[in-house]
Amino acid sequence: MKRYAVCGVSNRAIGMFIQPMLNTFTASSELVGLLDYDSKRFRLTKEKLPQIEHVREYKESEFELMVQETKPDVIIVTGRDDTHVDYIIKALEHDLDVITEKPMATTAADCKRIMDAEEKSKGEVTVTFNYRYSPFHTKIKEMILEGRVGRVTSVDLNWYIDTYHGSSYFQRWNRKREFSGGLSIHKSSHHFDLINWWLDQTPKEAFAFGALNYYGQDSVHNPKKEDGRVCATCNLQLQCPYYARWNSRSNSMKVKDDHIQSDKSRKDQYTNYRPDQCIFDSEIEIEDTYTATVRYDQGALLSYSINFSLPYEGYRLAINGTEGRIETKEIHAPSRVPFPFEEQSIDYFPLFGSKETIHVVQREGGHGGGDPVIQEDLFMGPDPTRSYEILSGSRDGSYAVATGEAIWRSVKEKKSVHIDELLKQTSTHV
Known part of the structure; x- marks a missing residue:
């Protein structure tokens, strides 16, 4: 039985790692800790998955405390891309294994820092390139x-x-x-x-x-150069071809999201985060x-x-x-x-x-049927019948x-x- 702690309680963390641990890999996996900057994410996750109500919660500054109290074997890194490097290196400094979402980091220089830290550690890094x-x-x-x-x-x-x-x-x-x-x-x-x-x-x-x-602001499709709009309250919705293509005036249109896990039904439920910012902003x-x-x-x-x-x-x-x-x-x-x-x-x-x-x-399964198979390799070990390496380091x-x-x-x-x-x-x- 391996003990897992998650850094970055995202939709990806829930769908790709937490739910499989609870539903499929219970014999080999235990979730022992959640770390995030936003306490609302803990509440929303536990509302969705009441069976993890007992799992301890930690602020983003409490990584050391989380490791001390929960004693994980593996750190799962699924927060915003630029946060990956810090959690990966901290985990390696504790000789812990790491499973991280892609990209491993946001710069080549930070990737080098991770490889250097791994050389000094007993822990190993696995990057979940599920397209493979x-x-x-x-x-x-x-x-x-x-x-x-x-x-x-x-x-x-x-x-x-x-x-x-x-x-x-x-x-x-x-x-x-x-x-x-x-x-x-x-x-x-x-x-x-x-x-x-x-x-x-x-x-x-x-x-x-x-x-x-x-x-961006110079798009030929931008109905008006104006920053700070959000889709939910924008008065130019029907003049925006991107919004009009996938939404109806009565909000009755339901778009099946085959590829991405969308936060669009949770516009105001995460702190300081909106997934419906204007695609024509000047920034x-x-x-x-x-x-x-x-x-x-x-x-x-x-x-x-x-x-x-x-x-x-x-x-x-x-x-x-x-x-x-x-x-x-x-x-x-x-x-x-x-x-x-x-x-x-x-x-x-x-x-x-x-x-x-x-x-x-x-x-069946996400990413062309790849997700269920990579989950087996992550939580049960690589398939011994496979003749080639597939997990990424x-x-x-x-x-x-x-x-x-x-x-x-x-x-x-x-x-x-x-x-x-x-x-x-x-x-x-x-």
Whole structure:
């Protein structure tokens, strides 16, 4: 039986970790502590999960007291992205294991601090890159390991975020780089880790272009340049195409949220937090559009793009190698797609031969069926029948973040950025 304490009582903490511990992994897991800056989060969580009424609560400054009183074996880090580094390092200083949500940190320099702390600790860091666990993604990994494409030479990955999901980042804290690292880190680190894992290569250099095209005060969709609006009380709701697309005048429209856990029903229930801030505020300066090229240490090249305001959500992927090519296309959030689409499959094209279409056995659960499987690995230990490693460590987390940082720095500095140089920097974090 392992004892777990959670730092950052977010929706992600509840759905991904606390509820599974209570419902599925009770034989191996015990929740012993909750830490957060906002006491309202404790109350709301315990209202939703009365079986944890007895679990001790701690302020964000009481990490040492929490460890002393609850004696956890593992710290789960699920707060705002910029808070991850402090809790991870504190846990490692106590020789505790850490499970952290992605991104591991918001800067490459803080990732280096984490890796340095882990070297001195008996504890280990696990980063929950659950995209690895999608049945389609594990099948692609297996095909590469089997040599179906030979040596991978290039990857094309185009990621699409729809107007519902994409705008949500600009309504919340994610819209500030100081909190999230920008979306090339908060969101794209998922994608960079996936590529790094598939290729088993290390990213070395990135060059990128990026822009703020859809959100912020200069958006073509902004009905009026005015800061401080919130969706709940805005008198321009129906003039905002993002609001009008997903809401009705009578509030009778119910949008199924297939991908993200939304706080939109709790607008005033957390302290100093609103998930419905105006997407056209002037403080927004992070990019919503990227195209990038990444060079890897064994010669592979990645062509990557992401757009946070599109009519539908999903991705297109192609992996090219000396022996063949893999292609697939996925549509996320099917309930929000206003047109028919084909079920996902994987197409394999040998360099000299006939096309093969592979239909993958799918699973229920979040992130394409990945969440239930990664939860088994986290709470029961890695699957002993699996022939390859899939859980991510601090090095994986670091290169995913550093690639994302290299991309936004390349946008700002208009030059290519060497990723290892970012991981050698000293953090100014106090």
